[in-house]
Amino acid sequence: PGGGPVRRVTILGATGSVGQSTIDLIARRPEDFAVEAVTGAGNLDLLAHDARRLGARLAVTAREECYAGLRDRLAGTGIEVAAGPSAVAEAAARPADWTMNAIVGAAGLLPGLEAIRRGGTLALANKETLVAAGRLVMATAETAGATILPVDSEHSAVFQALRGEDGREVERLILTASGGAFRDWSLDRLADATVEEASSHPNWAMGQRITIDSASMFNKALEVIEAHELFGLPASAIEVLIHPESLVHALVGFRDGALMAHLGAPDMRHAIGYALNHPTRAPLPVERLDLAAIGRLTFRAPEPDRYPALALAWRVLEEGGVMGAAFNAAKEVALDAFLARSIRFTDMASVVSRTLDRLSGDTTLPILGPDSAMPGLEDVLEADRIARRRAAEVVERMRE
Numbered sequence: 001p002g003g004g005p006v007r008r009v010t011i012l013g014a015t016g017s018v019g020q021s022t023i024d025l026i027a028r029r030p031e032d033f034a035v036e037a038v039t040g041a042g043n044l045d046l047l048a049h050d051a052r053r054l055g056a057r058l059a060v061t062a063r064e065e066c067y068a069g070l071r072d073r074l075a076g077t078g079i080e081v082a083a084g085p086s087a088v089a090e091a092a093a094r095p096a097d098w099t100m101n102a103i104v105g106a107a108g109l110l111p112g113l114e115a116i117r118r119g120g121t122l123a124l125a126n127k128e129t130l131v132a133a134g135r136l137v138m139a140t141a142e143t144a145g146a147t148i149l150p151v152d153s154e155h156s157a158v159f160q161a162l163r164g165e166d167g168r169e170v171e172r173l174i175l176t177a178s179g180g181a182f183r184d185w186s187l188d189r190l191a192d193a194t195v196e197e198a199s200s201h202p203n204w205a206m207g208q209r210i211t212i213d214s215a216s217m218f219n220k221a222l223e224v225i226e227a228h229e230l231f232g233l234p235a236s237a238i239e240v241l242i243h244p245e246s247l248v249h250a251l252v253g254f255r256d257g258a259l260m261a262h263l264g265a266p267d268m269r270h271a272i273g274y275a276l277n278h279p280t281r282a283p284l285p286v287e288r289l290d291l292a293a294i295g296r297l298t299f300r301a302p303e304p305d306r307y308p309a310l311a312l313a314w315r316v317l318e319e320g321g322v323m324g325a326a327f328n329a330a331k332e333v334a335l336d337a338f339l340a341r342s343i344r345f346t347d348m349a350s351v352v353s354r355t356l357d358r359l360s361g362d363t364t365l366p367i368l369g370p371d372s373a374m375p376g377l378e379d380v381l382e383a384d385r386i387a388r389r390r391a392a393e394v395v396e397r398m399r400e
């Protein structure tokens with residue numbers, strides 16, 4: 001970086017929390033980057049603003065009905081405009097050296113796959129992609145010669161701790177979790193937790209969905225599956241540890257008992273910047289830790305009663321096949337129902353676990369079992385659809 005060739009980059013989900021942190025880093029070094037495409041959804045002012053200031057060639061909104069609004073905002077700039085989910089996927093397929101996938105939810109899967117098929121480097125913040133279709137995503141990258149760099153802070157930490165190591169010598173991975181908004185609440189208060197209370201994170205500023213998923217620990221359940229898919233470790237070798245300070249992001253344990261930890265301020269620009277500069281390291285505008293001032297770091301085991309969502313990750317890995325896709329889809333439905341105030345905070349884990357119970361015995365669900373053949377894209381999409389239907393039924397029954 002600095003004086004090297006200009007790299008062509010695309011940012012999917014540019015208007016979100018990770019997308020904005022990515023743009024912050026790119027905009028500081030205009031001589032190093034040329035922006036091919038930026039995509040967003042309903043936030044047209046911000047999308048148009050960033051497309052202009054970055055000099056993007058293409059701006060895309062995922063919402064068809066927002067086409068005219070985006071076109072009008074970019075009139076006279078020469079920036080191409082498009083709308084709709086397939087336009088987002090087409091943007092991802094356009095030539096670029098580096099693509100950030102910071103779309104939230106299962107909507108990130110198809111654009112992410114397009115970017116992988118086209119080759120180059122995919123910086124992957126959209127963990128749902130790996131949860132829903134990890135084997136397919138990794139195999140597609142292998143075939144296309146694409147490089148996937150994890151952007152989730154824990155997975156970036158593991159990736160960095162593994163650099164220069166022999167993966168066969170890894171004994172375990174430890175992902176840390178802040179414990180989320182309700183880590184110190186009494187258990188009997190949890191059922192009454194509101195959307196507003198769940199939407200405020202003690203350490204990280206993030207999108208609303210992942211913030212609520214952090215409070216419920218669904219986020220960490222997704223991350224356990226994500227770690228399994230990225231690093232190929234069995235479910236039994238992945239652990240979760242509550243670490244309220246969010247300064248140690250993950251640890252890798254080796255067969256000689258050594259633990260390599262990654263520390264940094266809770267700022268996504270660490271992980272994004274690592275992926276942006278990989279394989280080199282460049283200066284980043286992040287806080288430097290003053291460990292003497294911090295004084296102490298604390299750790300504790302997650303309480304199963306407080307975080308019933310967490311254990312579902314190991315169940316999903318055990319059942320294998322398309323269960324990850326079903327799990328993510330059911331989680332999205334449960335979260336939507338909580339956001340709509342249709343169910344309580346503590347109902348989300350019940351909705352997902354009941355949905356999984358129904359799917360475990362469902363012979364219409366394609367491909368189950370840890371040793372089953374790799375699910376194809378159609379299997380994944382079908383499992384997603386079936387799980388959304390079943391989860392919606394569970395929500396309905398719960399409301400009656």
Ligand code: NAD
Pocket residue numbers: 012013014015016017018019039040041042043062088101102103104105107108125126127128151152153204205206207208209210268
């Ligand atoms: P966000 O809600 O702030 O932003 C989401 C982005 O996706 C926005 O640009 C939005 O316009 C776009 N989007 C929404 N719906 C879409 C759709 N249907 N089709 C296409 N685009 C759509 O989310 P975020 O917090 O930035 O998280 C993005 C992803 O990164 C998520 O998968 C999240 O789990 C992951 N992640 C986020 C953080 C964080 O610090 N925010 C940390 C680790 C991982």
Ligand code: MG
Pocket residue numbers: 152153154223
């Ligand atoms: Mg994370």
